[in-house]
Amino acid sequence: MLRSIGILVVCAALAAPAWADDEPGRIAVSGEGRVESAPDMAVVTAGVETTAASAGEALAANSAAMTAVMEVLTAAGVESRDVQTTEIGLNPVWTGPQPGREEEGMRISGYSATNLVTINVRALDGLGGVLDALGQAGVNRIQGIAFSVAEPRALEDEARRAAVADARARAELYAQAAGVELGPLMELRDSFAARPPMMLRAEVASMDAGVPVSGGSVALTAQVEMVFAIAD
Structure with a gap:
């Protein structure tokens, strides 16, 4: 009985590396997209x-x-x-x-x-x-x-598309540098981080009346993480 258990353990250990060798290689990258817009x-x-x-x-x-x-x-x-x-x-x-009357305290x-x-x-x-x-x-x-921006959805989607394009471009660059061919997309994780928007380039814009105010522009930023397979 003990000999049978030992044989099973050895067989399982020998089978594990063979399964790992069958797993395709991967290229994991991150990408960022940023869109600027005038605030409203x-x-x-x-x-x-x-x-x-x-x-x-x-x-x-x-x-x-x-x-x-x-x-x-x-x-x-x-x-x-x-x-x-x-x-x-x-x-x-x-x-x-x-x-002179410090003893009185606060x-x-x-x-x-x-x-x-x-x-x-x-x-x-x-x-x-x-x-x-x-x-x-x-x-x-x-x-x-x-x-x-009161309605940021369209700008958020534009930032997401830019982030995906940035990540894919990086993956293609790494694949070319490594001498391999980029395979299909296996994973994609969205980590959108655009709220609250960040102030950029504040150009002074005097209003028609009242206090001069600088509106500048706001930026919405999206980040993604993508994993591609390495083609055979």
Whole structure:
């Protein structure tokens, strides 16, 4: 019985290399495609920070200021669905001791209230005017502006096609350099990574009215991994 088991193990070990030799060689490559486009919308994060002696006064002043901001946005044509509150905060304002009175330590001298909103501006030609109106309404915090494409699907597909073409070109180059013939595609993995889009080449473009704004261009990038067989 033990001899039979030993024979089976030896046979299996001898058969494994023969199976591995039958497996065709492979060429694994990666490819990248990038498409640039002018943005057609902007996302602005802005709001109001107010300070007062008490927490209630700070919140009341902040609420009044943000009400004015919302009214300005409505007047500028920004729809309610394009405005979203992203941060509300209330914090004490600490003041250090006066010179010569260090033993008193830190004390609360007031309170600071913050309210930030994210605004989708879908008409870039009006972005400068929106920013100008926000400033006049009392906005004193602008966290940043990001530019993007509202409907990126067509650009994403173009980037994917470019990534596949790039990977195939690399595989053909490697096959030629190695002196072999490229066989059929065996595997393809998509690792699309285009969101959020990246800012590129910011050329200053003054709007018809309001704050000068640089739209530049955005890039959508796709990556693929492809495995080709080596033809016999």
